[in-house]
Amino acid sequence: MSPALGRRTRWVAGSAVALALLFAGAATVASARGDGAPPAxxxxxxxxxxxxxxxxxxxxxxxxxxxxxIVRDGTRDEDVRRLAYDIANTQANQRGMLLGWLDLWELPKTAPDGRGPMAWMPGPHSGHDMRGMDGMDHDGALMPGMATRTELGQLREARGKQAEILFLQLMTDHHKAGVDMARGCARECTVPAEKRLAQGMVEAQQSELDLMADMLAARGAPPRP
Structure with missing residues (x-):
C-alpha cells in the first residue's frame, strides 16, 4: 500500500473513532439531562x-x-482490520443512540402493521436494488445495500485477500444505501438532534466510501456493479 493511502486510512480511522466518541458522549449527556426527548x-x-x-x-x-x-477474523491485513474496527465502533454507538431515542419516545422498535422498511422515505429510493421490499424472500436482504444470507456466508468462509475484497465490496454497497437513508432523514426528520446525526452519517460514510474505493483499487478489484 502506498504511503499516501496509508495516511488516508489512518486519517479516516481516527475521524471515525472521534465521531463515535462524540456521539456516545452526546447520548450520555442527553440521557442524563433529558435533552434527548422532545416535548410530549x-x-x-x-x-x-x-x-x-x-x-x-x-x-x-x-x-x-x-x-x-466477520472480516476481522478473515484477514490479517491491518488496514482492513482497522477500518472494520472503526465501522463497528462508530455504528454500534450510533445504533445505541437510535434505539435510545425510540425508548425515549416510547415507540416500538418494529414497524407498525402494514408498513415495511423504508416506508418513511417518499418517492424513489435512489435507484438502489430494493431487495426485500415486495414481501418476497430475498435471502435475508431486508433493505437496500444489505448483504444476503448467502453473501454473509461467503464472507465467513473467505480468507485473506478474497475476504478483504468481498468485505470492501459488500460494505461499499451497504454505505451507499446508508448514505441515501441518512440524506432522507436529513430532509424529512423533524427532531434536530436526529437530523444532525443523519448529516454526520452522510459525511463520515462518504469519506469511508472514498477510502474503500482506494483500497479496492489497491487490490485490483472494482466495486460491484
Whole structure:
C-alpha cells in the first residue's frame, strides 16, 4: 500500500473513532439531562420519518457491525482490520443512540402493521436494488445495500485477500444505501438532534466510501456493479 493511502486510512480511522466518541458522549449527556426527548406534544409518531429512520438505520447498522467482526477474523491485513474496527465502533454507538431515542419516545422498535422498511422515505429510493421490499424472500436482504444470507456466508468462509475484497465490496454497497437513508432523514426528520446525526452519517460514510474505493483499487478489484 502506498504511503499516501496509508495516511488516508489512518486519517479516516481516527475521524471515525472521534465521531463515535462524540456521539456516545452526546447520548450520555442527553440521557442524563433529558435533552434527548422532545416535548410530549412534539414526540414523533410511529409512522414518522424520525421513527422510521431510527428503526431502519438501527437494523442497517447492526449488519455493518456483524460484517466488520466477520472480516476481522478473515484477514490479517491491518488496514482492513482497522477500518472494520472503526465501522463497528462508530455504528454500534450510533445504533445505541437510535434505539435510545425510540425508548425515549416510547415507540416500538418494529414497524407498525402494514408498513415495511423504508416506508418513511417518499418517492424513489435512489435507484438502489430494493431487495426485500415486495414481501418476497430475498435471502435475508431486508433493505437496500444489505448483504444476503448467502453473501454473509461467503464472507465467513473467505480468507485473506478474497475476504478483504468481498468485505470492501459488500460494505461499499451497504454505505451507499446508508448514505441515501441518512440524506432522507436529513430532509424529512423533524427532531434536530436526529437530523444532525443523519448529516454526520452522510459525511463520515462518504469519506469511508472514498477510502474503500482506494483500497479496492489497491487490490485490483472494482466495486460491484
Amino acid at each position: 406534544s412534539r414526540t414523533p409518531s410511529a409512522e414518522s420519518a424520525d421513527a422510521g429512520f431510527a428503526r431502519d438505520m438501527a437494523v442497517h447498522h447492526q449488519q455493518a457491525v456483524e460484517m466488520s467482526f
